[in-house]
Amino acid sequence: MCKIYKILYAVVPVRRWRNALIRRHFEGCPECAGEYEVSWELGQTLRPSWIEKSSSLWPQVRHLIEMGEKSPAPRPKSRSLLFRAPRWALGAIGAAAILIAALGYFVFVANPHKTVKLEASKSDVRMEASPRVLVISVALKGKPAKSFIYQTPKASFIWITPSKEIGG
């Protein structure tokens, strides 16, 4: 459609005047007249006359209804959000719950570090309760030597080793 048509369509508010002016414009504008003809034909092609004249589809639809279900299922009254959620959402919630349970098991039940810490603290208590050890001297091959005393956190014993001979 040409610019004049667009202006007429946009500017003239009263439909009757607008249509009259557009019709008059079509008489003098072959471009608009051609496009109007095509759009009219398009309308006719997309909605042919047989559609309005065709007999009612209700008898066939009723037959299908009678052949199939008698009536649609009644609308469910009120369902909680959990039941209205789609299946994939329920599946995701289930998977997340399993994952959290598994993590909880590993963190609180089967974590070896936690157990070691507990055991270590127990051994510390035991150590404190036991009598103190006093190392007076360390000898290597009958000669006095420097001592190295070591206790690992989880061990319940003290490791004493001569590290170097002391001459004399």
Place this chain on the structure above:
Amino acid sequence: MDSHEDHEIISRCLGGESEAFEMIVQKYQPGVLALTWGVLRNRAEAEDAAQEAFFRAFLNLDKFDDSKSFKSWLYAIAFKRCLTSLVKAKAERKNRPRIAEATAHQSPRPEGERRLDNLSVLGPLLGKLSAKESLALSLSVSEGYAAAEIADVLHCAESTARVFVFNAKRKLRKMLKGQAHV
């Protein structure tokens, strides 16, 4: 009959009064037929698809959301039926040589069953558009649907619906120009 009355009829159907659905069929038959015709371009197939769409709509009335337009919901069902028909027709076209061989000795189909091809110049051109373009154009031209309503039926964005209509018109214009040159 406005949407309020539609909802009233739906409630009656859900209450077991299936005969009330006849009013829905009477009201929406021309629109649904125009839609199925616009996509399928075959009267017999269009009527079958429309019939099937009404039946499906009846069976799924309990799933209809009251807050939305019943017309758009029904049209969406009809469009799905059209797509199913198109898939079936495509499969049949693939098997056609074998079927043609098998039915070579049989008598030709009666006149009434033949495909209605006596369309205007635009008819065959419309067949070259995609299903979504055909539907968008049909809803826009024959139903006067706005882009938002077309988007509701096609389950797409409003801008996408506008593109479908625009592309359909552009393609038709191009094909018409091509024909005029020939």
